[in-house]
Amino acid sequence: MQEGDYLALLTGAWTTLAIALPAIAMGAPLGLALALIRWRKIPVLGTIAAILVSLFRATPSVTLVLLVYYAVPQIGIQLAELPAAIITLTLGTMAYTCEIWRGALMAFPRDQYDAAMAMGMTRGLRFRLIVLPQIARASLPALVNEMTLLIKVTPAAAVIGLVEITRAAVRVGAETYQPLPPFLVALVIYAVIIGTLVGLQRYLEHRQTRALAI
Amino acid sequence: MQQPSEPLLRIEGLEKSFGGNKILNGIDLAVAPHETVCMLGPSGSGKSTVLRCINWLETPDAGAIFLRDQRVGCHEDGKKPMSDRELSEIRARMGMVFQSFALWPHLSVLQNVMVAPIHVQGRPKTFVREEALAMLDKVGLSDKRDAFPSSLSGGQKQRVGIARALVMKPEVMLFDEPTSALDPELVGEVLQVMRQLAREGMTMVVVTHEMAFARDVASHVAFLDQGRVAEHSTPDAFFTAPKTERARSFLKRYTRGS
Ligand SMILES: Nc1ncnc2c1ncn2[C@@H]1O[C@H](COP(=O)(O)OP(=O)(O)OP(=O)(O)O)[C@@H](O)[C@H]1O
Ligand SMILES: [Mg+2]
Numbered sequence: 001m002q003e004g005d006y007l008a009l010l011t012g013a014w015t016t017l018a019i020a021l022p023a024i025a026m027g028a029p030l031g032l033a034l035a036l037i038r039w040r041k042i043p044v045l046g047t048i049a050a051i052l053v054s055l056f057r058a059t060p061s062v063t064l065v066l067l068v069y070y071a072v073p074q075i076g077i078q079l080a081e082l083p084a085a086i087i088t089l090t091l092g093t094m095a096y097t098c099e100i101w102r103g104a105l106m107a108f109p110r111d112q113y114d115a116a117m118a119m120g121m122t123r124g125l126r127f128r129l130i131v132l133p134q135i136a137r138a139s140l141p142a143l144v145n146e147m148t149l150l151i152k153v154t155p156a157a158a159v160i161g162l163v164e165i166t167r168a169a170v171r172v173g174a175e176t177y178q179p180l181p182p183f184l185v186a187l188v189i190y191a192v193i194i195g196t197l198v199g200l201q202r203y204l205e206h207r208q209t210r211a212l213a214i
Numbered sequence: 215m216q217q218p219s220e221p222l223l224r225i226e227g228l229e230k231s232f233g234g235n236k237i238l239n240g241i242d243l244a245v246a247p248h249e250t251v252c253m254l255g256p257s258g259s260g261k262s263t264v265l266r267c268i269n270w271l272e273t274p275d276a277g278a279i280f281l282r283d284q285r286v287g288c289h290e291d292g293k294k295p296m297s298d299r300e301l302s303e304i305r306a307r308m309g310m311v312f313q314s315f316a317l318w319p320h321l322s323v324l325q326n327v328m329v330a331p332i333h334v335q336g337r338p339k340t341f342v343r344e345e346a347l348a349m350l351d352k353v354g355l356s357d358k359r360d361a362f363p364s365s366l367s368g369g370q371k372q373r374v375g376i377a378r379a380l381v382m383k384p385e386v387m388l389f390d391e392p393t394s395a396l397d398p399e400l401v402g403e404v405l406q407v408m409r410q411l412a413r414e415g416m417t418m419v420v421v422t423h424e425m426a427f428a429r430d431v432a433s434h435v436a437f438l439d440q441g442r443v444a445e446h447s448t449p450d451a452f453f454t455a456p457k458t459e460r461a462r463s464f465l466k467r468y469t470r471g472s
Binding site: 109111112114115116117118119120121122123125129130133134137 | 266269271298299302303305306307308309310312314316317318319320329330333334335378379382388
């Protein structure tokens with residue numbers, strides 16, 4: 001492998017992150033929003049949220065990315081490969097994290113919520129000051145686990161032509177007639193990305209919760 | 215000036231059912247300023263439900279709650295329900311202490327006490343901090359201000375719960391069996407704080423099974439049975455000459471050995 005080959009793999013890593021990070025950043029809050037809609041049992045919206053979650057959870061990523069890539073232009077919106085991949089994985093992350101958030105919400109102690117109400121906190125304050133900090137901490141391991149799974153489905157984006165890590169490794173292997181070395185490098189890159197995520201989780205878990213501005 | 219006889223808190227014809235079971239069947243109760251009313255009754259008689267209806271944690275099916283002539287939960291006509299913001303405003307005027315303490319475990323003791331006055335009442339932080347520290351001092355927990363709830367004993371947790379409610383300067387305090395979850399040796403420290411509050415003239419509604427406390431501290435006693443106030447009298451009259459058979463057997467059960 002030559003310098004250019006390493007560069008190709010690193011560019012692939014960049015693409016992987018460019019898909020995964022926005023998908024996490026948008027998917028997790030959207031999942032929380034869906035979870036809240038279901039938790040509050042808002043009539044029609046709650047049912048729609050439940051159906052969406054089941055749908056996205058049931059669809060393989062490869063299928064979903066193709067669907068988004070070919071279906072969205074049908075309604076008149078031009079969509080490049082990268083946004084299509086980001087949207088797809090955002091939807092998937094939304095669906096999976098929704099279930100994580102919902103679990104944490106349902107396990108939230110009723111008396112703590114009552115206390116927040118009794119102290120005169122409005123719905124927004126109850127959520128922001130009392131519920132969110134606790135469910136975020138409780139959900140963190142499951143959320144990070146979901147993120148590592150997300151990184152591992154990014155190769156699905158190759159079907160619409162994006163060259164992420166795995167696709168880059170295939171290409172380098174084909175050009176150099178040595179498939180093994182690029183895949184070993186790819187392995188290392190995946191390990192570094194996922195190791196960073198898990199390290200971040202450890203850091204957040206051990207930090208005292210002083211996040212609240214009081 | 216308010217007439218001394220005018221109630222600070224008034225409950226009128228309160229009714230509440232859960233899943234077809236009528237739990238409250240027309241509760242009437244008035245609490246004058248500086249009074250301590252002890253609500254007694256067998257388990258399941260609806261004492262907690264009455265307290266939770268007072269600050270609208272539970273929505274009654276019928277009846278009305280008034281805090282200083284302001285209707286709680288709905289507007290004057292009794293039809294239009296209060297918005298979340300309006301409810302929050304009126305709830306903030308009533309303190310509540312829970313059997314299970316219900317402290318917020320992600321916040322330190324001091325933060326537990328400070329969070330509502332800052333965010334609900336919008337009082338300045340430095341000011342609230344001083345009041346919160348004074349409140350913790352009052353319940354004897356100054357040295358625990360940076361501790362987290364999980365490291366406290368039950369009695370300490372409950373005293374934080376009381377400080378957290380008091381710092382809001384509530385017009386009335388609602389206690390739901392504040393000592394029932396405590397080991398016997400920790401009950402005294404919590405009751406002592408409550409006695410102190412009563413002496414200082416706090417208006418209180420206390421659900422309790424501590425008969426000695428009710429006898430000594432209560433201005434009057436309301437005995438709940440089968441969804442109604444079965445007896446309403448001075449502690450003296452209630453404990454020495456209960457009028458109903460239900461109250462007599464209740465007292466026999468709860469004063470045994472004390
Ligand atoms: N949210 C609820 N849903 C259904 N039933 C309820 C609910 N809250 C209370 N109940 C029922 O209402 C009845 C009265 O409950 P409540 O907690 O008010 O009694 P209590 O007098 O406080 O009893 P205890 O001394 O055991 O605390 C009980 O039978 C209880 O099971
Ligand atoms: Mg009760």
